[in-house]
Amino acid sequence: MIQQEALVQEMKILAPGYYRLDLLAPGLAAEARPGQFIQVRAGDDGSLDPLLARPISLYRIDRNGGSVSMIFKAVGRGTAQLAAKQRGMLMKIWGPLGNGFAIPDAAQSLALVAGGVGMPPLFCLAEELRRARPGLRVELFYGGRTQRDLLVLEQWEAADIRVHSVTEDGSYGRKGLVTAVLEAQLRQKDYDFMVACGPTPMLKAVRQVALERGIAGQLSLESYMACGVGACLGCVCKHKAGYRRVCVDGPVFAMDEVDLE
Ligand SMILES: Cc1cc2nc3c(=O)[nH]c(=O)nc-3n(C[C@H](O)[C@H](O)[C@H](O)COP(=O)(O)OP(=O)(O)OC[C@H]3O[C@@H](n4cnc5c(N)ncnc54)[C@H](O)[C@@H]3O)c2cc1C
Ligand code: FES
Secondary structure (H helix, E strand, C coil), X not given: CEEEEEEEEEEEEEECCEEEEEEECHHHHHHCCCCCEXXXXXCCCCCCCCCCCEEEECCEEECCXXXXXXXXXXXXXXXXXXXXXXXXXXXXXXXXXXXXXXXXXXXXXEEEEEEHHHHHXXXXXXXXXXXXXXXXXXXXXXXXXXXXXXXCHHHHHHCCCEEEEEECXXXXXXXXXXXXXXXXXXXXXXXXXXXXXXXXHHXXXXXXXXXXXCCEEEEECCCCCCCCCCCCCCCEEEECCEEEXXXXXXXXXXXXXXXXX
């Protein structure tokens, strides 16, 4: 894990309330894997307000350029402060943290299921797989409340990955819940492995769909975090082997191992 002051290369507004943050962090970029996250101190230089750093997933890892990118939604005090950062500023960060995704070598086809800001770590995974395993069929099922909640669709297109877009209000793509579209698609097409990241109700539904069909997979959980490094036990989740810390034992867990109730 690297603790450092990273230079803000760009802060871009993607849609109202949604931001992409690019940081120059060569050491972190060299070590990081898809599914890992970093802790970001949102307060201004030296400020401990808010006291706790905020966990944000890696959206892109540019090892050659030595940078990492995140996409986040401003939902409260910390992320609002984060959104106020500008190019040229320095930010305290540490990471990479957590375990990251592991796709079995035998998998030939992969369904990614994203809800809202659960999408960024899945893009990171998809980009890595495009490079490392070009023969693997990858499709994304992407759900949001409205059209403005579906971000960077052009990046998925550029990566040549089929996207099943779903909005709850029908303003873009299919209308309804992403898990309903996933279920409908599974009647025509099979996938060897599934990976999901998003709100807990969506993760529960994806897990049920996958387990009913005997499809293995992984879920990336978003728990409340304090230390982010395994020390405070503030992020534990129920696991079939007892309790597990989402920040160090996760955030990625096998679908059939975590209890989301
Ligand atoms: C491993 C991990 C990776 C994450 N990756 C991303 C990401 O890539 N992009 C992104 O936008 N967000 C991500 N999050 C969520 C992000 O950390 C929170 O939105 C952020 O910490 C909120 O801080 P805040 O001070 O702005 O909000 P607060 O003022 O602390 O809270 C505002 C609202 O957000 C809710 N909230 C806060 N934290 C969480 C959480 N962890 N899960 C669910 N609801 C929460 C609160 O209940 C409250 O309603 C991730 C969280 C984890 C644990
Ligand atoms: S956030 Fe402290 S143990 Fe996970």
